[in-house]
Amino acid sequence: MSRKRKIFTFISAFGIGLASYTNCTAAEVLDNTSLRNTGDIINPSTTSNTSQVAAVAKEMKPFPQQVNYSGIIKPNHVSQESLNTSVKNYYNNWKNKYLKNDLSSLPGGYYVKGEITGNADGFKPLGTSEGQGYGMIITVLMAGYDSNAQTIYNGLFKTARAFKSSENPNLMGWVVADSKKAQGHFDSATDGDLDIAYSLLLAHKQWGSNGTINYLKEAQNMITKGIKASNVTQNNSLNLGDWGSKSTFDTRPSDWMMSHLRAFYEFTGDKTWLNVIDNLYNTYSQFTNKYSPTTGLISDFVVKNPPQPAPKDFLDESKHTDAYYYNASRVPLRIVMDYAMYGEKRSKVISDKVATWIKNKTKGNPSKIVDGYELNGTNIGDYPTAVFVSPFIAAGTTNSNNQAWVNNGWDWMKNKKESYFSDSYNLLTMLFITGNWWKPTPDEKNIQNPTKSEIQSEYKE
Numbered sequence: 001m002s003r004k005r006k007i008f009t010f011i012s013a014f015g016i017g018l019a020s021y022t023n024c025t026a027a028e029v030l031d032n033t034s035l036r037n038t039g040d041i042i043n044p045s046t047t048s049n050t051s052q053v054a055a056v057a058k059e060m061k062p063f064p065q066q067v068n069y070s071g072i073i074k075p076n077h078v079s080q081e082s083l084n085t086s087v088k089n090y091y092n093n094w095k096n097k098y099l100k101n102d103l104s105s106l107p108g109g110y111y112v113k114g115e116i117t118g119n120a121d122g123f124k125p126l127g128t129s130e131g132q133g134y135g136m137i138i139t140v141l142m143a144g145y146d147s148n149a150q151t152i153y154n155g156l157f158k159t160a161r162a163f164k165s166s167e168n169p170n171l172m173g174w175v176v177a178d179s180k181k182a183q184g185h186f187d188s189a190t191d192g193d194l195d196i197a198y199s200l201l202l203a204h205k206q207w208g209s210n211g212t213i214n215y216l217k218e219a220q221n222m223i224t225k226g227i228k229a230s231n232v233t234q235n236n237s238l239n240l241g242d243w244g245s246k247s248t249f250d251t252r253p254s255d256w257m258m259s260h261l262r263a264f265y266e267f268t269g270d271k272t273w274l275n276v277i278d279n280l281y282n283t284y285s286q287f288t289n290k291y292s293p294t295t296g297l298i299s300d301f302v303v304k305n306p307p308q309p310a311p312k313d314f315l316d317e318s319k320h321t322d323a324y325y326y327n328a329s330r331v332p333l334r335i336v337m338d339y340a341m342y343g344e345k346r347s348k349v350i351s352d353k354v355a356t357w358i359k360n361k362t363k364g365n366p367s368k369i370v371d372g373y374e375l376n377g378t379n380i381g382d383y384p385t386a387v388f389v390s391p392f393i394a395a396g397t398t399n400s401n402n403q404a405w406v407n408n409g410w411d412w413m414k415n416k417k418e419s420y421f422s423d424s425y426n427l428l429t430m431l432f433i434t435g436n437w438w439k440p441t442p443d444e445k446n447i448q449n450p451t452k453s454e455i456q457s458e459y460k461e
Helices: 050-055 080-098 129-141 149-162 190-207 215-230 258-268 272-291 328-342 345-362 386-398 400-413 420-433
Strands: 007-011 016-020 125-128 175-177
Touching: 080 129, 080 420, 125 129, 129 149, 129 175, 129 190, 129 420, 149 190, 190 215, 190 258, 215 258, 258 272, 258 328, 272 345, 328 345, 328 386, 328 420, 345 386, 345 400, 386 400, 386 420, 400 420
Parallel strands: none
Antiparallel strands: 007 016, 125 175
């Protein structure tokens, strides 16, 4: 196939979300000032009744895990039980609305349905690798509450494998369509593969790897033979898909999933991932120091070296590819999780700056957030959609001074239901904020754990 770098659009009743195919055990204690002990503090009450205990007996980390990460605040105006109930209710709606297993061309294959437009080479597109990644993470984290989670997860993985990329078969093609001819027809999108590979690590810790699917082996193959081979560039960055050059500086910050990359290191022992993390933090710092020193915002796409915003209409994506728009809106969640799970101080510096700016911009009212900003903070959009609001709330969890912000944000996001794109990302953020997105940690045997110097170089705040 020709590599058509076209967009597909997720449409809600109130806004438009853009995405593109260009588009628990404790952590190791480190005795230094940059990293802190990030042991997961689990509330011992992880099941609510005896019937649930029976339903989740095979899960090793059944929902709710309700982790309390050191240095991270949760909404404190409601109980943990109330937080968990809101997640369950939101999941029920998300599952009923978007999770499908009606592919006649792939019986037993599950996918996450998203209404998309764009060039799908004559196929009727039903979903994407991006949605597949979201769905696989959500499903494995909800295991225990959803007694059918492993069946669903395995069905999602079946689809991901069947719709392998035309460029690298260890990755997923970006389109799901109900046709055998679509399987192996499309090339990849980096974000979907990062989430899929990471979800396999979660699945290994949730169900073990001795069953039908060896989750750990599949994850390690995808990480090394897929993502490292095709998406890690010569300059230790991430390209946009396996169709991209290995020498490019073109990258999409919403793919900078720092805690994913750190987990890839922990489960493979490959220091490449630490080099990528360091480079991406350096790129973020260089970019924001020059283009957004007050806001800390980053553009949908970043190009060249030194880094700069992509031009408008980059790859025909949108007229706001040089601004904080529907791709970059996802970045704050991906960044803050590195502080929550691994104590990365660079993550906290970024999160604190972004949260301080948006709180001041909106006078502490999350409903005043809009769907798009210039890098200097000037409004582009006019509508508060969850894929913008929720990540900004997540950024605020690194500082107790933001307690009212987090509380108000939670009340807003728990009831916000729109489109596949916003709802999926909202649910992921809710799982994080409630402590129900736990950190996958490798078995000590035969797995190299990071040292202080390997995880983080000195960072000057």
